[in-house]
Amino acid sequence: MPVSGQPTDHSSLFMGVVGSILIVWTCYTDKVPAKVRYYLSSTVGRLLSVALLYTVYTFLGFVPALLFTMAIALTWSNRPLSKPVEGFLSSIKTTPINTNKWFVERVLGEHPVAIREDRVDTDSVQDSSSSKNSKTSR
Amino acid sequence: MKTALVFILVLWTWQVGTHLETPYPETLVEFYATPFSRIVLLLFILLCASWNSYVGIFAALAFIFLGADISVFGTAP
Numbered sequence: 001m002p003v004s005g006q007p008t009d010h011s012s013l014f015m016g017v018v019g020s021i022l023i024v025w026t027c028y029t030d031k032v033p034a035k036v037r038y039y040l041s042s043t044v045g046r047l048l049s050v051a052l053l054y055t056v057y058t059f060l061g062f063v064p065a066l067l068f069t070m071a072i073a074l075t076w077s078n079r080p081l082s083k084p085v086e087g088f089l090s091s092i093k094t095t096p097i098n099t100n101k102w103f104v105e106r107v108l109g110e111h112p113v114a115i116r117e118d119r120v121d122t123d124s125v126q127d128s129s130s131s132k133n134s135k136t137s138r
Numbered sequence: 139m140k141t142a143l144v145f146i147l148v149l150w151t152w153q154v155g156t157h158l159e160t161p162y163p164e165t166l167v168e169f170y171a172t173p174f175s176r177i178v179l180l181l182f183i184l185l186c187a188s189w190n191s192y193v194g195i196f197a198a199l200a201f202i203f204l205g206a207d208i209s210v211f212g213t214a215p
Binding site for chain 1: 173176177180181183184187188191194195198201202205206209
């Protein structure tokens with residue numbers, strides 16, 4: 001249950017500091033470093049966040065807990081889908097080649113050792129023009 | 139009054155959450171995009187929460203949907 005009674009100077013100062021941090025965090029969740037967002041949305045991070053939410057509710061009350069919930073929810077919604085990489089090609093997945101060569105590789109005399117970036121991200125086709133220029137075949 | 143506000147917020151969240159291409163009002167998007175007005179919006183929600191917890195919870199839910207959608211589909215600074 002939330003702590004009741006007369007707040008002291010220290011506790012009101014603490015509430016002010018924590019409240020300010022939570023307000024800034026909630027408003028600018030997209031500015032939180034991608035690595036922090038990634039770890040907060042992992043399984044351990046989510047469990048810790050929920051435990052911390054319970055702690056905030058127990059010691060600080062309903063409104064800071066609501067603020068913390070909003071901050072956590074927006075952080076999770078802004079999570080990066082894959083682990084953020086720092087530096088150039090530091091941890092990009094490479095798949096070693098163990099099978100037979102492709103025909104093209106044999107003809108061109110290529111000897112590949114591994115495949116780098118075998119994951120392809122695609123986007124849907126976007127058309128921002130106002131005129132209708134598409135034809136469909138039936 | 140409180141029940142009406144909760145009902146309006148539930149309707150709003152339902153409309154935004156269940157329809158894929160429901161556009162947010164342009165004023166609200168611009169209001170959320172500005173850093174200072176975003177804080178004002180959040181403080182208003184906290185004021186609602188300290189007035190009535192149910193209104194605060196549903197207003198917070200609407201704020202979360204707005205923030206999540208704008209960060210995905212919009213270009214908030």
